[in-house]
Amino acid sequence: MLVAAAVAFGALWMLGTIAAAPALAGFAAIAAAALIASVNTEAAPASLTKDEPSAPGVADPLIQAVLSALPDPVVALDHRGDIVALNARAAAIAPALRPGESVSLGLRVPEVLDAIRNARASATSQRAEFFQRVPLERWYEAMATPISGTALKGSLVLLAFHDLTPLRRVEEMRVDFVANASHELRTPLAALSGFIDTLRGSAREDPAARERFLGIMQAQAERMARLIDDLLSLSRIELNAHLRPDKAVDLGAIVRQVSDTLQTLARDRGVEVKTSGISDPLVVLGDRDELIRVFENLVENALKYAASGKWVEIGLSFAEGADGEPEAQVAVRDHGPGIAPEHLPRLTERFYRVDVTESRAQGGTGLGLALVKHILNRHGGRLTIESVLGQGATFTAHLPLAEPRREEIRAS
Numbered sequence: 366m367l368v369a370a371a372v373a374f375g376a377l378w379m380l381g382t383i384a385a386a387p388a389l390a391g392f393a394a395i396a397a398a399a400l401i402a403s404v405n406t407e408a409a410p411a412s413l414t415k416d417e418p419s420a421p422g423v424a425d426p427l428i429q430a431v432l433s434a435l436p437d438p439v440v441a442l443d444h445r446g447d448i449v450a451l452n453a454r455a456a457a458i459a460p461a462l463r464p465g466e467s468v469s470l471g472l473r474v475p476e477v478l479d480a481i482r483n484a485r486a487s488a489t490s491q492r493a494e495f496f497q498r499v500p501l502e503r504w505y506e507a508m509a510t511p512i513s514g515t516a517l518k519g520s521l522v523l524l525a526f527h528d529l530t531p532l533r534r535v536e537e538m539r540v541d542f543v544a545n546a547s548h549e550l551r552t553p554l555a556a557l558s559g560f561i562d563t564l565r566g567s568a569r570e571d572p573a574a575r576e577r578f579l580g581i582m583q584a585q586a587e588r589m590a591r592l593i594d595d596l597l598s599l600s601r602i603e604l605n606a607h608l609r610p611d612k613a614v615d616l617g618a619i620v621r622q623v624s625d626t627l628q629t630l631a632r633d634r635g636v637e638v639k640t641s642g643i644s645d646p647l648v649v650l651g652d653r654d655e656l657i658r659v660f661e662n663l664v665e666n667a668l669k670y671a672a673s674g675k676w677v678e679i680g681l682s683f684a685e686g687a688d689g690e691p692e693a694q695v696a697v698r699d700h701g702p703g704i705a706p707e708h709l710p711r712l713t714e715r716f717y718r719v720d721v722t723e724s725r726a727q728g729g730t731g732l733g734l735a736l737v738k739h740i741l742n743r744h745g746g747r748l749t750i751e752s753v754l755g756q757g758a759t760f761t762a763h764l765p766l767a768e769p770r771r772e773e774i775r776a777s
């Protein structure tokens with residue numbers, strides 16, 4: 366710019382258009398303006414040095430955008446503990462939190478407030494766990510993480526919450542399960558050792574009592590064996606839960622086999638077992654032994670708990686499933702006492718029984734329907750239970766059909 370101005374004024378002076386003095390003055394003015402401009406452009410970035418960044422304001426759009434993108438509830442706090450921003454998930458679990466207000470006003474959890482204070486004082490992450498009773502009972506883990514030395518004036522504390530409730534529930538279920546399993550095993554074990562003492566003592570010389578006690582001991586030992594067998598089956602099925610069985614099996618043949626096997630029990634209980642729809646092949650991809658177990662459990666239950674209904678029907682059919690695809694359905698229907706609605710959602714829980722004494726008297730372990738549910742889940746299927754008190758119950762196994770049969774049904 367200076368060279369161009371010098372050439373222009375030089376040319377005008379040489380051509381005699383202007384005198385030397387005005388030419389020099391004009392050049393000087395342009396040079397001064399250029400110099401000031403250059404000083405200003407160098408000075409501009411200097412005013413935005415990294416040492417003096419802007420402070421995070423309330424509802425800072427950048428911080429707000431980052432928090433909104435995070436999957437967990439997160440709150441950003443400034444160095445005083447005032448809320449800079451929070452995402453919608455944080456607002457949902459702590460509706461009293463407001464941007465611009467102190468976190469202690471909206472979150473009255475001493476453990477979390479301590480963690481925030483300690484995080485700020487120690488400049489390290491601090492963790493706290495707390496239990497929230499309302500609106501829903503939930504366990505949370507809160508992590509207070511200080512962020513400093515960034516482009517922010519002062520420091521931020523990021524307060525992130527993680528919902529521990531599902532983990533706690535699984536933990537509780539595991540503890541309950543071990544307690545239940547031990548209790549179930551301890552009962553027959555206590556009976557066995559009691560009878561051993563009796564046989565060694567008072568019943569020593571009494572052959573009739575000995576025979577009777579040995580009979581009870583055998584029944585208790587069989588109960589323990591059944592329980593261990595069911596527990597092992599459950600853990601094996603859970604271990605393979607992610608592996609879908611891939612062998613084509615005909616449900617008609619399986620149901621025929623189950624109904625033949627249980628004929629003796631049915632006769633003993635005075636119940637007639639009728640089957641329908643088993644002549645047409647109904648092919649699913651499955652594990653034959655596991656599916657036999659499913660229908661044995663369902664029919665055995667009907668014979669044990671609903672013998673008063675006098676007959677049990679096993680019906681095979683295909684129908685549209687919940688996903689709109691054709692599926693195989695095997696319904697085991699009895700005409701016994703039925704099940705009250707409050708029990709229905711819990712029947713497939715391990716060790717859940719409507720009547721514990723009756724279940725034990727029938728040789729039940731309380732694991733039959735849990736096994737049924739797990740086996741059907743592994744096959745991509747499900748169990749539905751319908752019952753009206755006094756009018757019997759229907760347990761239906763729903764299973765996806767093997768692909769060629771599906772194609773055939775879709776085409777027809």
Ligand code: ADP
Nearest residue numbers: 666667670718719720724729730731732733734
């Ligand atoms: P159990 O070993 O006790 O039979 P299950 O898991 O097979 O365990 O069944 C759980 C409970 O469901 C049984 O104890 C019984 O109370 C109830 N139940 C199952 N099937 C029937 C049925 N067909 N009619 C009435 N109650 C039933």
